[in-house]
Amino acid sequence: LGACRIxxxxxxxxxxxxxxxxxxxxxxxxxxxxxxxxxxAGRWSDVAKVRKAMENRGVKKQxxxxxxxxNGDVHDFFIGGKPHPRxxxxxxxxxxxxxxMKEAGYVxxxxxxxxxxxQKEKEGxxxxxxxxxxxxxxxxxxxxxxxxxxxxxxxx
Numbered sequence: 001l002g003a004c005r006i007x008x009x010x011x012x013x014x015x016x017x018x019x020x021x022x023x024x025x026x027x028x029x030x031x032x033x034x035x036x037x038x039x040x041a042g043r044w045s046d047v048a049k050v051r052k053a054m055e056n057r058g059v060k061k062q063x064x065x066x067x068x069x070x071n072g073d074v075h076d077f078f079i080g081g082k083p084h085p086r087x088x089x090x091x092x093x094x095x096x097x098x099x100x101m102k103e104a105g106y107v108x109x110x111x112x113x114x115x116x117x118x119q120k121e122k123e124g125x126x127x128x129x130x131x132x133x134x135x136x137x138x139x140x141x142x143x144x145x146x147x148x149x150x151x152x153x154x155x156x
Contacts, residue, residue: 001033005040013037028054028061065153066130070141077133090136097139 001020004013017034020027031054038046054061067076077084084090098108131150138148 001030001037005033005037008041010037010041010043025057026059028059031059032061062154064130066134067151068134068138068148070138075134075137077130077137079130084133084137086137086140087133089140090133093140094132094136097136 001013001016004010004016013034014037017030017037020030024030031050035047035050038044038050063078063080065076065078067074069075075084131152134150135148138146138150142148
């Protein structure tokens with residue numbers, strides 16, 4: 001399914017997702033990947049249909065979570081969850097780094113942001129992934145040059 005999204009093969013992706021969902025009806029993966037295929041193709045009404053099908057079947061997407069251990073304490077980060085006590089500092093650091101990267105010539109690849117929003121919103125979404133929040137926390141709480149190890153609950 002991931003290859004179908006990359007190569008824009010919407011019809012094959014839809015067939016594969018249907019077959020996978022028949023084998024494991026409560027697995028969210030084929031639904032999520034099919035919605036991503038449709039979104040990448042700009043087929044937003046089909047994205048809505050897939051999400052509605054998930055809702056009707058009671059299939060829920062697992063929320064992404066990342067965590068980092070700093071000084072023996074584990075700090076976890078969820079998108080849409082309870083904010084971290086230092087969230088404002090973390091986000092400020094991520095936007096500072098983003099600004100420096102842009103000044104150095106970096107252009108964010110927003111093709112992977114599969115939401116029907118403007119370019120600026122897509123760039124903001126790239127900074128708010130749970131793993132980036134964990135990295136931002138590590139950067140503001142550890143000395144420069146420290147290795148950061150981020151753990152994530154979902155396959156990347």
